[in-house]
Amino acid sequence: MKKLFLERLEHMQIPVNNLAESIEWYTKNLGFTLNKKSEDLNHAFLSLPNGPMLMLWETGDDTAANFTFNEEVMPILLYHSKKIHELTHHLHSLHVNITFFQDEGFGWVLKFIDINGNMWGVIQLI
Incomplete structure (x- = not known):
């Protein structure tokens, strides 16, 4: 056990x-x-x-909460949302650097860089 x-x-x-x-x-x-x-x-x-x-x-x-995988920056923070499209629109209006936003088959995935250089991930499952 x-x-x-x-x-x-x-x-x-x-x-x-x-x-x-x-x-x-x-x-x-x-x-x-x-x-x-x-x-x-x-x-x-x-x-x-x-x-x-x-x-x-x-x-x-000079640091941020991220890591790389195959030289691609990946988020440490990954959140769930039921309003990912609204969030994406909101972040665009703030001129936030959105690095990824697409339907991955299992759900929508959003990645963005906050004001401190930390990458955030958001998932809205289908």
Whole structure:
């Protein structure tokens, strides 16, 4: 019998260039809610109605929450949506860099780069 050491994903952490600006952008444009901002002002917790929290870390380092596969940038963050076409239109109106948007057969897939250089993925299953 396997021992269960982990129960669930608590939160995800991503780097941001400016914490206050990022909190405003994620809450205003993606629907997150600010849960708590640290007293030392270098990190904050955001949430959606479902799923783990998103922790933002302000850093001056040149870094982003992405990885590459066969030299293609891939998102670490992957979210579910029931309004992916509306989201895509909204992101276009904000001049967000959308790197991928198409029907993949099992659902629509959207990839975009946020204001901090982090790639996000969104899926709307069919």
